[in-house]
Amino acid sequence: MSAASRIPVGLMEGLNQVKKRRPANLSALVNLDLLRNIVFFFFVLRWTRRAFWKVKGRGIIGSLVELYRNIGRILYGYFLRAPGVRGKVQKQVNDALAKTQAKLIAGNLTKYLTLPKEGLSEEAVRKELETLANLDHTKWEEGYVSGAVYHGEEALMKLQTESFGKFTVANPIHPDVFPGVRKMEAEIVSMVLSLFNAPPGAAGTTTAGGTESILVCCLAARQRAYAERGITEPEMILPDTAHVAFRKAGDYFKIKVHLVPCPAPSYQVDMKAVSRLINPNTILLVGSAPNFPHGIIDDISALSKLAVKRKIWLHVDCCLGSFLVPYLEKAGFETTPFDFRLKGVSSISCDTHKYGFAPKGNSTALYRSAELRSYQYYVSPDWSGGVYASPGIAGSRPGALIAGCWTSLLNVGENGYIDACVKIVGTAKKITDKIRETPSLESELEIIGRPLVSVVAFTSRNLDIYDIYDALTAKGWHLNALQDPPAIHVAVTMPIVKIWERLMADLEAVVEAEREKERARIAEGKGAKGKSVGDSAALYGVAGSLPNKSVVVDLATGFLDLLYKA
């Protein structure tokens, strides 16, 4: 098809008339044609380049599989919305949410749906707070919860609370009003930078949590790529085990996300696949040290080499590794390169509120240079409210939390963290060994990869791992259910160090009981059909098999709504 034949007939006629009447303007028309051809050419070029990168990144078969999956997802989406199906699906979602509501929301409490006319007395408020703190809950205090509360010792909590009290109204946005908070924040950043062997000139900020640290680092990488390379359609390459906060950053900041598999046996990101996916729009590579699902540290050395060679920003997510990974060596454990000593590492996220034992609402975003950090800043010189400058996403921030963080780092100190590393990582290793060396566990459970830090994840060879998860939940444990592959993990914390043997004993009992049930079902010739299905088994059993997860999205959205049910 020639370019001219694409023009609507009416327009062509009009143009011809113009031509007939005013032959002198012919050259203008030729130029119009030329312009059109140029636009068309760039359009074709753009799509050809995209198609080329796609096929280069995923291969022909990979691209076709992706296409097939997308079509499946779209068709299944239509199916779910079909008359008759939609109503049934909605009813099941509502039933599941009603069950969750019954578990989540305590009855028989005084409700405060509007402001009390007269404020309650101090005594009355204290009494209410006491009731709320003592509501029936999973016992993290006794070590029944994976992750969540990383230290939880009385003495440290008391000191943290004291520090809050001294800085209740403090806000670092006013450094002249609260100079102590400014000093503490700068020192937190400096202490964490030194933990990660940052070079001279390195810089950082504190943030409200790991997600925010990841968001600001992704934003900084994007802003820099725009400023220095003019990239307007940024892309990043993630291990598919990388924290979900990177996908959030992709959505919030319009950075296209490419997920890369982390295959067995190492469960580290597939470096060949990462390399293939790089194109001129790539602004960011990511590695985890370690990742949340499996506790595996990606091959950061290889990622760093690639980042240097291709001149791309590499972010290392050490949110979970926090103060454990930097002390593995001093605690006498195997380690692997992960920090600024690797030349390609541009930024690192480290959560002081995980194994830094700071109160929740604390994390750090670290950069190789102050110049890189400047790309996460937000400055507005012409606002009617005055010249405005903030280091990150938040405006006002709680000085009390910064005080709580600084207090924790000073009180625990290097030897305290090394000691914690010995205990926590030591316990994770004991759990790994126990599962591998106990015949009844070893024959059923398989540890994912070779965890070097605090998280131990395992799948089941023959049983449904979610049945095991539900049975452990019934015994009071709050572990983490994972998907793709179906698995469970435990993130060891200080409270778990004291009770891990109990966890192993319960795990053995549960595996034995599930095996017994399975045998009975087979003997009765029922197979999987005779199963009574627990909550996680129901959720992940269904979710895993769906080509389109919109039902899961509906469920999860309904769950979020429940959180705000007063």
Ligand SMILES: *Cc1c(COP(=O)(O)O)cnc(C)c1O
């Ligand atoms: C916990 C975690 C984060 C950040 O999570 P927040 O809940 O926002 O603090 C990021 N990456 C990994 C690997 C994590 O485990």
